[in-house]
Amino acid sequence: MEKTSLVSLEINVISAQDLRLHHRSIKKNAFVVVRTDSQNSCSTSVDTRGGSCPSWNEKLSLPLPNSAKFITVEVQCKTHSRIRTVGTANIPVSDFIGDYTPSFYQHFLSYRLREPDGERNGIVNLSIRAVVPQQYNLRPSPMPPLFGAGLLEAAEKRSGGIAIGIPVAYGRV
Amino acid sequence: MGGCFSDIKGGQQAIGGNQPRPSAMNSDQGDEHNDAVDYFYRSRGFYALFTQLELSLSAAKLHDLDIFSKSDPMAVVFAKKSDGTLEERGRTEVILNTLDPVWIGKIPIAYQFEIIQPLVFHVFDVDTKYHNIPVKMLKLNEQEFLGEATCVLSEIVTKSTRSLTLNLQSKNGHAGIKKFGTLTVHAEETVVSRQAVEIILRCSHLENKDLFSKSDPFLRISRVIESGGSVPICKTEVVNNNLNPTWKPIHLTMQQYGSKDNPLIIECFDFNSSGKHEIIGKLQKSVADLERLHKEKIGANFHLPSSGRQGHEKILKGQLFVDGFCEKLLYSFLDYISSGFELNFMVAVDFTASNGNPRLPESLHYIDPSGRLNAYQQAILEVGEVIQVYDSDKQFPAWGFGGRSIDGTISHCFNLNGNVRECEVKGIDGILAAYASAIHNFSLAGPTLFGQVINKAAQIASQSLSANQNKYFVLLIITDGVLTDIQETKDALVRASDLPLSILIVGVGNADFKEMEILDADNGQRLESSTGRIATRDIVQFVPMREVHGGQLSVVQALLEELPSQFLMYMGSRDIKPCFANEGPTAA
Numbered sequence: 094m095e096k097t098s099l100v101s102l103e104i105n106v107i108s109a110q111d112l113r114l115h116h117r118s119i120k121k122n123a124f125v126v127v128r129t130d131s132q133n134s135c136s137t138s139v140d141t142r143g144g145s146c147p148s149w150n151e152k153l154s155l156p157l158p159n160s161a162k163f164i165t166v167e168v169q170c171k172t173h174s175r176i177r178t179v180g181t182a183n184i185p186v187s188d189f190i191g192d193y194t195p196s197f198y199q200h201f202l203s204y205r206l207r208e209p210d211g212e213r214n215g216i217v218n219l220s221i222r223a224v225v226p227q228q229y230n231l232r233p234s235p236m237p238p239l240f241g242a243g244l245l246e247a248a249e250k251r252s253g254g255i256a257i258g259i260p261v262a263y264g265r266v
Numbered sequence: 267m268g269g270c271f272s273d274i275k276g277g278q279q280a281i282g283g284n285q286p287r288p289s290a291m292n293s294d295q296g297d298e299h300n301d302a303v304d305y306f307y308r309s310r311g312f313y314a315l316f317t318q319l320e321l322s323l324s325a326a327k328l329h330d331l332d333i334f335s336k337s338d339p340m341a342v343v344f345a346k347k348s349d350g351t352l353e354e355r356g357r358t359e360v361i362l363n364t365l366d367p368v369w370i371g372k373i374p375i376a377y378q379f380e381i382i383q384p385l386v387f388h389v390f391d392v393d394t395k396y397h398n399i400p401v402k403m404l405k406l407n408e409q410e411f412l413g414e415a416t417c418v419l420s421e422i423v424t425k426s427t428r429s430l431t432l433n434l435q436s437k438n439g440h441a442g443i444k445k446f447g448t449l450t451v452h453a454e455e456t457v458v459s460r461q462a463v464e465i466i467l468r469c470s471h472l473e474n475k476d477l478f479s480k481s482d483p484f485l486r487i488s489r490v491i492e493s494g495g496s497v498p499i500c501k502t503e504v505v506n507n508n509l510n511p512t513w514k515p516i517h518l519t520m521q522q523y524g525s526k527d528n529p530l531i532i533e534c535f536d537f538n539s540s541g542k543h544e545i546i547g548k549l550q551k552s553v554a555d556l557e558r559l560h561k562e563k564i565g566a567n568f569h570l571p572s573s574g575r576q577g578h579e580k581i582l583k584g585q586l587f588v589d590g591f592c593e594k595l596l597y598s599f600l601d602y603i604s605s606g607f608e609l610n611f612m613v614a615v616d617f618t619a620s621n622g623n624p625r626l627p628e629s630l631h632y633i634d635p636s637g638r639l640n641a642y643q644q645a646i647l648e649v650g651e652v653i654q655v656y657d658s659d660k661q662f663p664a665w666g667f668g669g670r671s672i673d674g675t676i677s678h679c680f681n682l683n684g685n686v687r688e689c690e691v692k693g694i695d696g697i698l699a700a701y702a703s704a705i706h707n708f709s710l711a712g713p714t715l716f717g718q719v720i721n722k723a724a725q726i727a728s729q730s731l732s733a734n735q736n737k738y739f740v741l742l743i744i745t746d747g748v749l750t751d752i753q754e755t756k757d758a759l760v761r762a763s764d765l766p767l768s769i770l771i772v773g774v775g776n777a778d779f780k781e782m783e784i785l786d787a788d789n790g791q792r793l794e795s796s797t798g799r800i801a802t803r804d805i806v807q808f809v810p811m812r813e814v815h816g817g818q819l820s821v822v823q824a825l826l827e828e829l830p831s832q833f834l835m836y837m838g839s840r841d842i843k844p845c846f847a848n849e850g851p852t853a854a
Contacts, residue, residue, distance in 0.1 A: 142512065182798060193728035194765075199840065201764050203792070203800035216792070216800055 098156035103222045108148035111215035118145035122171040180206025180214035189221045318456045320372040327447035328365040337391040343373045346384040380826035383419035413446035420655040461520040466590030468512040471583045475536040482537040490529045504537040526554040560591035599830040605844035607736040609656035614719040616745040617669030618712040641774035648822040650694040663689040669708035679718035713750035720758035727767040739767045746775040760795035763802040773810040
């Protein structure tokens with residue numbers, strides 16, 4: 094029951110900027126993996142030419158489990174020997190569902206990538222649109238949102254909000 | 267633009283084929299990162315901010331002044347300047363013997379979004395003895411005056427027919443007993459062709475011109491003109507240290523390249539910060555040739571005039587490839603407006619204590635009984651005056667922030683009209699009246715926080731999307747002080763950055779507004795929220811009121827200049843076309 098999804102996501106992974114590995118700009122072969130839960134993930138093809146500012150413009154389709162509170166976007170890089178993770182961004186579901194926009198709205202979003210130890214890396218740009226079956230049309234306010242929590246609601250009414258934790262390893266945010 | 271290479275920014279910016287603007291240049295400030303999202307948005311419809319229009323005039327039921335025949339009317343168009351004087355813009359021809367003339371002569375006017383452009387029309391009856399004199403030489407005070415009409419240019423362009431019919435009146439404005447007839451003004455954009463091409467160029471095997479690193483190549487595209495010379499129309503950005511560069515997509519409008527068969531000269535230079543850029547190679551191709559190169563996926567070799575033998579060109583190893591070629595239609599701001607898109611105006615006023623006790627004349631909120639407007643009233647009037655023409659129902663949400671109501675609670679988003687449920691007021695007069703009464707009913711408190719009003723405006727913008735996507739919202743925030751919590755504001759702005767919303771901030775008084783300029787993001791730094799989300803686009807314009815007094819550019823102009831391009835970028839990025847295009851206003 095927990096794992097069923099009413100909603101599927103149409104994600105267009107557009108591009109990324111300023112990607113760095115070990116403090117140096119990456120040369121090529123970046124790609125993106127998008128995950129909605131441990132079982133659902135999808136990746137883009139590898140960008141061979143863009144260097145540290147690759148562009149993919151690829152559409153990925155993923156189901157969004159009802160219980161999901163955020164989705165994960167990971168930028169990885171294929172080096173000679175192996176695949177390295179450049180950075181990860183966690184996108185709260187409330188950023189594209191349950192705010193006051195209509196369900197068919199295409200959200201253009203950008204996020205700061207963080208390395209596993211919390212250090213900042215580049216930026217990833219993508220667009221997300223929720224595809225909701227007709228009978229469950231997500232109506233915006235005044236009805237309460239179905240998924241996540243609208244960040245635009247007053248603080249008192251908020252329930253099930255999302256806390257983003259960023260490990261403080263270096264003392265600077 | 268053109269051959270101006272002397273500054274680093276000039277060489278390093280992606281100019282991308284835009285028409286030069288008459289006022290201050292505002293191109294994407296060069297930041298070192300190739301901003302992929304920036305080009306993704308700017309690639310749709312960044313159009314010149316002033317549009318050349320032509321006015322055609324006709325009149326009906328003109329007053330008959332001649333005894334034996336009908337009047338011989340001619341019309342003259344004036345622009346009313348800020349000091350009230352009239353400046354003639356043009357006149358039509360004289361049509362003989364008619365009271366319902368349809369003039370052929372068109373009067374050119376440059377439409378500018380950011381200013382109110384009052385026009386005055388005078389119709390004259392030209393006496394027979396002047397009929398053989400060229401219209402230009404006629405002295406207006408020697409002609410018989412038939413009537414006068416006034417309007418504002420934006421009123422004409424917001425009509426779906428782009429035509430406005432006005433009643434003619436006598437010089438002192440009375441219609442009187444006599445009927446003077448009507449005048450119809452129709453506006454059309456002279457720029458008819460919306461054709462443009464978007465091309466992605468790449469080079470391979472460029473020659474290395476730098477000593478210790480590789481060349482930093484950029485391209486310059488020029489159009490060959492009749493006299494044999496060439497006029498630059500476009501420059502790419504500089505790609506550092508790369509002999510096989512790919513540049514960001516370039517847009518060329520038909521106005522720039524003429525026709526698809528017109529030869530274009532493409533030169534590749536190595537950028538030098540000294541300003542002396544060294545030429546790597548050049549070639550000549552028309553737009554049609556570039557299309558062919560793209561289809562056949564082949565490259566064209568650059569060449570250089572040979573130093574040895576005269577007239578011979580040395581063919582280089584370096585090649586040009588066209589990786590992308592796409593023809594598109596660029597729509598202008600006016601295209602959207604006249605097809606039914608509108609701007610919705612919203613205002614938020616600072617009620618913090620730093621403004622000073624409103625009862626004292628030094629206060630920024632002092633309401634002068636003599637009628638002199640304070641800084642807040644001025645800003646509301648000047649900005650509202652321009653935008654309200656584009657708002658169909660003239661219902662404007664108006665809020666205050668940082669004020670304390672009678673029951674003692676401080677609110678950071680309260681309705682100026684005192685009504686708990688409805689935040690809207692009618693017309694600019696409604697805003698000014700609500701403001702004046704709020705000054706009495708609320709006391710100034712603080713701190714200066716924008717977050718809640720921005721969230722409220724964002725909520726309204728989001729909710730309107732369910733109905734249709736042809737409304738764009740403009741929030742004017744007038745404040746006297748520096749923000750107390752800049753991160754809260756950044757968070758609200760980032761959340762609102764993906765919505766059809768622009769935020770104009772006017773700083774009044776003498777505070778140091780340096781921090782506010784961070785919000786404006788004109789330096790290329792995208793705003794980042796505390797949750798790691800980055801602003802999709804730059805939706806803020808900030809101007810301190812005191813920086814602009816007199817001179818040519820007013821506060822309003824500085825604030826409003828960017829608005830049409832922010833609007834176009836939003837519509838373009840979502841592929842929302844004006845209603846007259848095949849698809850409707852809602853994106854698929």
